[in-house]
Amino acid sequence: MMKLSDMCFDQWFQSRVSDLGKEGRDIARVLAVDRGSYLVRNETREVQSELAGKFYFQVKSSVDLPCVGDWVTVQYHSNDTAAIIHEVFPRKTFLRRKSAGEKVDFQMIAANIDVAFIVQSCHFDFNVRRMDRYLVMAADGGVQPIVVLTKTDLITPEELEQKLAAIGSSAIKARVLALSNITGIGFDEFQRVLVSGRTYCLLGSSGVGKTTLLNRLIGQDAFDTKAVSGTGEGKHTTARRQLIVLNQGSMLIDTPGMRALDLLGVSEGVNQGFEDIVQLSLNCRYANCGHKQEPGCAVRAAVTSGVLTEDRYSSYMKLKKESEYHELSYIDKRKKDRAFGRFIKSAKKQMKD
Numbered sequence: 001m002m003k004l005s006d007m008c009f010d011q012w013f014q015s016r017v018s019d020l021g022k023e024g025r026d027i028a029r030v031l032a033v034d035r036g037s038y039l040v041r042n043e044t045r046e047v048q049s050e051l052a053g054k055f056y057f058q059v060k061s062s063v064d065l066p067c068v069g070d071w072v073t074v075q076y077h078s079n080d081t082a083a084i085i086h087e088v089f090p091r092k093t094f095l096r097r098k099s100a101g102e103k104v105d106f107q108m109i110a111a112n113i114d115v116a117f118i119v120q121s122c123h124f125d126f127n128v129r130r131m132d133r134y135l136v137m138a139a140d141g142g143v144q145p146i147v148v149l150t151k152t153d154l155i156t157p158e159e160l161e162q163k164l165a166a167i168g169s170s171a172i173k174a175r176v177l178a179l180s181n182i183t184g185i186g187f188d189e190f191q192r193v194l195v196s197g198r199t200y201c202l203l204g205s206s207g208v209g210k211t212t213l214l215n216r217l218i219g220q221d222a223f224d225t226k227a228v229s230g231t232g233e234g235k236h237t238t239a240r241r242q243l244i245v246l247n248q249g250s251m252l253i254d255t256p257g258m259r260a261l262d263l264l265g266v267s268e269g270v271n272q273g274f275e276d277i278v279q280l281s282l283n284c285r286y287a288n289c290g291h292k293q294e295p296g297c298a299v300r301a302a303v304t305s306g307v308l309t310e311d312r313y314s315s316y317m318k319l320k321k322e323s324e325y326h327e328l329s330y331i332d333k334r335k336k337d338r339a340f341g342r343f344i345k346s347a348k349k350q351m352k353d
Contacts, residue, residue: 002043008112008199008251012092013071020087025073028083030066031243038066040074040083049074049083063096064088067108068241068253069199094141095201098264098326106264110201110241110253115193116143119204119213122178123154126163128170132273132315133261134203135174140269143201145174146193150209153180170312171276181212191217196249206257214254217246263319264326274316280308291317 007029017027028040028049038049051065052075059065066072071089076082095109095116118134120126131147138145147167152160160178167176177193179186190213194200202210241255263269271278277299281289285296291313292300302308 002245004043005197006249007041007245008114008197009071010197013089013112016090020073020089025075025086026083028072028074029243030068030070030072032241033066033068038072038085040072040085042074045080047076047081047083049085052084052086055086061106063106063108065108067111068243069111069113069201071112093143095137095143095203096141096264097137097258098262100260100262109203109255110243112199113141113143113201113253114198115200116145117148117200117202118145118174119148119150119202119208119210121151121154121205121208122149122160122163123151125205125208128166128172129311129315130205130261131167131172132170132319133263135172136263136266136269136273136319137261138269139272140263140266147172147174147176148190148213149176149178150213151180151182152178152185153182169309171274173275179213181209181216187216191248194246194248194250194252199243199251199253201253202255204257208257210257211254214244214252217252218244219247262326263323266323267320267327270316270319270323273319274312277308277313277316 004027009027009029026042028042030038031041031046032039036050038051039046040049041047066085066088070091072085073087073089074083074085077084091111093113094111095113096106097109099105099107116134116138118131118138120131126149135145149160149163155163164176164178177186177190179190181187194217202214204210241253243251243253245251277291280299280302281291283298284291284294286294289297289299291297294300299308299313303310303313
């Protein structure tokens, strides 16, 4: 029988059990979410579950709904073949982004992640600026990032060194692993990173080899992949986020490829992802320096002198502007939502009167 601790239920979560109405309920972890249905697992079984009506109607935002990696309290029924979710534990860490399209809201990717593997292919997918976005998202949610470069068999050793140098010159401090799912080079080092009792997550664009890497980890083709295209890149296969228990005693979340990664409310994540620029800004003449044309700007001076690359400066400014813009829009949206809620309550009260 598997213990909760085998699924990474550590002391941090144990100390919060008393805050939840657990009487008569079990603790389980969300393995997958599919259109309002939740696959959860406890010490003995995996079952499909749904939200309790009271919980659903008390939810104020989609962020409050269970996501992959969450711990929840459940009540089993139908001879323990199904369950009702009553509460979600507080999240230790999280990964989230702005919802796709014009909607200004958060979309949860996963929760309670220890390490996020930011996966890029060495072939056509390699992009340091996109890497910055994933690093900011990880920093915002308190998740440790590790960069994983795949498909090293498709480039020369010299080209790999150039890509590693590009990451180094961008002041990215995250650990970098390079491997090939075809030749196996670098795979042993990747496996050594996986520690029992920790939860990991694969992040990256479609076709970079995330699912192939997962299949190699578990030693069988348990998850579908598609043949590479004429460019040497894989094709998108994973359709949903799913949490898998590995033989190493750790857990891993595979995620669908992200075509876009817009960020919302990640001001602190931007600061953590660009600590070098934040440190430079402490020497600016004005405390509220926008690092554009202001006199005495230490950040612009660093760009001019070559201490800071123009590329990294541009990435920082773009992410900072994007985050602030979406954050203001989100705050305005929440104000309108609250105003509408007050209007509904007032209307209901008048109808009763």
